[in-house]
Amino acid sequence: MNASTGSSNSARPAKVVYSLKCHTDAVLALTYSFDRRLLISGSRDGTGRIWDVAGGKPVEKCLFRKPNDAITALAGSQDNKFVVVGLGTGRITIFDVTGATAQESRFLRGCQSQVNGVAFSQDGRFVAGGGQEGTLRVWELRKGSGGEPRAILPGHMKPIQSVVFAPDGRTVATASIDTTARIWSLGGIRASQRMSLPHTKEVNSVCFSPDGSALVTGGNESTIWLWDRNALKPTSRGTLTGHTGVTRLVMCPVDGSGIVSVSESNQVVNWNPQTGKPRFIWELPAATVTSVALTPDGRYLARGLADGTVEVYRVAEKRS
Numbered sequence: 152m153n154a155s156t157g158s159s160n161s162a163r164p165a166k167v168v169y170s171l172k173c174h175t176d177a178v179l180a181l182t183y184s185f186d187r188r189l190l191i192s193g194s195r196d197g198t199g200r201i202w203d204v205a206g207g208k209p210v211e212k213c214l215f216r217k218p219n220d221a222i223t224a225l226a227g228s229q230d231n232k233f234v235v236v237g238l239g240t241g242r243i244t245i246f247d248v249t250g251a252t253a254q255e256s257r258f259l260r261g262c263q264s265q266v267n268g269v270a271f272s273q274d275g276r277f278v279a280g281g282g283q284e285g286t287l288r289v290w291e292l293r294k295g296s297g298g299e300p301r302a303i304l305p306g307h308m309k310p311i312q313s314v315v316f317a318p319d320g321r322t323v324a325t326a327s328i329d330t331t332a333r334i335w336s337l338g339g340i341r342a343s344q345r346m347s348l349p350h351t352k353e354v355n356s357v358c359f360s361p362d363g364s365a366l367v368t369g370g371n372e373s374t375i376w377l378w379d380r381n382a383l384k385p386t387s388r389g390t391l392t393g394h395t396g397v398t399r400l401v402m403c404p405v406d407g408s409g410i411v412s413v414s415e416s417n418q419v420v421n422w423n424p425q426t427g428k429p430r431f432i433w434e435l436p437a438a439t440v441t442s443v444a445l446t447p448d449g450r451y452l453a454r455g456l457a458d459g460t461v462e463v464y465r466v467a468e469k470r471s
Contacts, residue, residue, distance in 0.1 A: 165419065165433040165464040168451065169209060173200050178455025180225040180237075181444035185273075190444075190453055191234060192461050193222025199236060201248055204463070215246050215253035224269045224280070235259075235278050237266025243280050245292075259290045260298040268314035270323070277301075277337065279323045281311030287325055289337060302342035304335055313356045317380070318363040326354040332368045334380060348378055348385050356401045369398030369412055377410075377424070391422050393429065399440075404449035411449040411466070415440070419452055419466045433466045 174194035182191050188205040189212065199222050201213040217238055224237030233256065234246045243259040243266055264283040271278055281287045285307035288300040309329035316323055322345075323335045332348040352371035359366055359380070365388060366378045375391040375398060396416035403410055409430065410422040417435040422428070435454070442455035450467035 162418065162432040162434045165435050165452070165466050168463045168465055170463075171202065171209060171461040172459065173202075173211075173461055174198060174459035176459055177441045177457045178459060178461055179221060179223050179442055181442045181453050181455050181461065182225045182227060183444055183446045183451075183453070184227045184231050185229045185447055186231070187446045187448065187451075189227065189231060190461070190463070191225050191227055192453075192455060193225050193236065194455075194459060195221040195239075196459070197221065199225070199234070199246075199253075201234070201253075213248045213251060213253050215248070217242075217244070224266045224282070226269045226271050226278075228271045228275050229273050230275065233271075233275075235269045235271060235280075237262075237269045237280055237282065239265045241266060241282070241284075243269065243278070245278070257292070258298045259288075259300070261288050261300045261303065262286075267310060267312050268325070270314045270316050272316045272320035273318060274320050276320065277316070279314050279316065281307075281314050281325055283310045285309055285311055285327065285329070287311065287314065287323065287333075287335060289323065289342060302337065304342060304344065306333060306344050306347070307331065312354065315357050315359060317359045318361065322359075322363070322380075324357040324359065324366050326357045326368060326370065328353040328355075330354065332357050332366065332378075334366065346382075346385060348376070350376070355397070355399055358402045360403045361405055361407045365403075367401045367403060367410055369394075369401040371397045373397065373414075375401055375410065375412055375422070389424075389427060391424075391427055394418070394420055400443050400445065402445050402447075402449060405447045409449070411445055413443050413445070413452065419464075421449065421467065431466075431468065433464070435464060438462075 176196040180193035221239035241262040246253040266282040313326040354370040377388040439457040
């Protein structure tokens with residue numbers, strides 16, 4: 152995956168697919184399942200909802216609650232059986248969501264303040280989480296492991312905004328408002344920081360390329376960076392420029408076709424990493440957006456609003 156400086160194309164309006172008024176307060180966390188069948192939302196009102204979106208009309212599949220708390224981070228296991236939930240009080244809970252009502256199956260201990268990012272490894276063996284205190288924690292989910300973290304990894308000087316596993320399941324990346332992204336290794340006897348990637352402003356989002364060889368970062372610089380994950384020191388593969396405003400989210404579609412980014416100015420860009428230029432730019436209606444998520448193929452965007460609504464937009468050309 153390579154990139155060079157790009158230029159902006161004319162934007163087109165994104166088409167709304169459906170709108171769900173499903174929470175009574177701001178939607179703070181959203182995620183899609185790996186197979187794109189499920190959309191999961193979490194709110195300041197302490198409720199989480201799982202929607203089956205595989206058909207033409209969303210059907211609510213499951214409800215989970217954390218009364219008197221805010222759901223601030225979400226991730227689903229690859230087999231769609233479990234959801235890890237990060238909370239405003241710092242607690243992390245894993246729910247079994249195979250039934251109509253979710254069941255709490257495990258508590259993960261250690262976090263002391265609001266959780267901003269959680270992630271499952273693809274094999275379901277590990278969960279990683281981080282937030283306001285700036286410390287990354289990793290838990291192993293094998294039987295008998297309890298709820299204590301396998302690894303506690305300080306290093307960030309300010310809150311962690313985003314957490315993601317590499318496809319190998321033994322490497323984690325974090326984004327922080329301390330102006331760095333960091334890569335961590337879980338291999339061997341002891342987990343450790345592998346690399347710190349410098350930026351000039353806050354970093355909001357990180358993602359690995361499908362083959363795991365590159366890390367993509369985005370934040371307040373209005374520039375998206377591509378990094379060589381396997382280099383011995385921070386090595387840029389290129390940048391993507393031309394985005395309007397702060398980058399809220401970056402992701403790499405699972406088919407390896409490119410990079411998709413979402414800005415706080417309600418713009419979604421589908422980038423060609425070979426040319427470094429936008430393939431398509433989509434504009435969303437103005438709104439008070441509190442969370443965003445993209446399907447793993449990058450074709451649909453869900454955004455949570457301050458009034459508790461979840462909207463879904465198509466941000467790709469129709470397949471022929």
